[in-house]
Amino acid sequence: MVIFRRAAQVLVTVLALLWLAPPPAHADDPLRLDEQLTDRSGVLGDRRPEAEAALRQLFDQSQLQLFVVFVHSFDGAGAQEWADRTARRSDLGDRDALLAVATRDRAYAYSFDDDFPLTDAQLADVAATAIEPPLAQNDWAGAVIGAANGYQAALNGQPVPRPQIRPGRPDTGGGIPVAVVAVPVVLLAALGLGGWLLWRHLRRAQAAPPPGGVSTEELAARADTLLVELDDELRTSERELTLATGQYGAEATRSFAAALDAARQEVAEAFRLRMSLDETAAGEPDRRRVLTEIIQRCEAADDRLDAEAEAFDQLRELETHVEQAVAELGRRRAAAPPRPPAAASARAARPGQK
DSSP: OHHHHHHHHHHHHHHHHHHHSOOOOOBOOOOOOSSSEEETTOOOGGGHHHHHHHHHHHHHHHOOEEEEEEESBOTTSOHHHHHHHHHHHTTOOTTEEEEEEETTTTEEEEEEOTTOSSOHHHHHHHIIIIIHHHHHTTOHHHHHHHHHHHHHHHHTTOOOOOOOOOOOOOOOOOOSOHHHHHHHHHHHHHHHHHHHHHHHHHHHHHSOOOTTOOOHHHHHHHHHHHHHHHHHHHHHHHHHHHHHHHHHOTTTTHHHHHHHHHHHHHHHHHHHHHHHHHHSOOOHHHHHHHHHHHHHHHHHHHHHHHHHHHHHHHHHHHHHHHHHHHHHHHHHHHHSOOOOHHHHHHHHTOTTOO
16 A cells, blocks of 8 residues: 555655764854853753743843853863853853853853952852752753842842752763664554554545645744744833833833733743643644644734834823923013013002002
């Protein structure tokens, strides 16, 4: 039968590729960081929003921008050398810091500018109290949160708080060839592969998608694009809120702050849903449903931010009109003729008036 011949061909091809493919390389050269949190090891999972929130809070309270990067390996370089080279490539300034973690090497280092207002002793205290304990138990997000809270406490002259540790899974590497592990799995799957291909063939024949319908791949691409765009828009909106609060006060920006918080929650949940798709083997209907929800959450967050941006544009325009009106009134007063002295004398001489 054609279906089962195709299954056998696929099986042989997979086995050949597994045996011939070289072991995957996980070493990472020093890099230029494009964002504040880089997770090349993929260890943060659904706790990434927590780590990002801690980094934002540190910046809001101290104007210190902590960059964190997770990689599998420092590629044979010393941890401090790797961190310093990455900091230089990223053009970090005197209010920037870098925490670099090699999850598979189980090594880390931090890099600060010489003019940074913390002593070596304070940096070592944060490392020993708030960074190393989470790393020792594979709590990768906890290390980010501990570092951010620890540096803030040290800047404020307070004791470094001990983080609440949530042990996680290690980033394990191995020298076993891929094929040795994969061959038994492939052989066990051989019996079901032909049946799965047959089931898929019949399903496609009976329930083909309507013409012009959006494919699952297109939904995934749309969801990923929106997540990236919304992440950038949130960062921009946070900076605008800080400026607007300083200009108009907290009361005038209360609605914007609420909308930003709601949008941040929508995007965090969308990120969590996207990560869940990568971690679970969801069927086609469930995958489309989750991707659609991600898109809807991103669009809702975008609508909230757009609405508040429009309101602030109107506020700025009103402020401009008021300033113009005040200036025009001042010009008219300066150009008006002085009040006649006789009128002033008549009011002063009115009977019964003191």
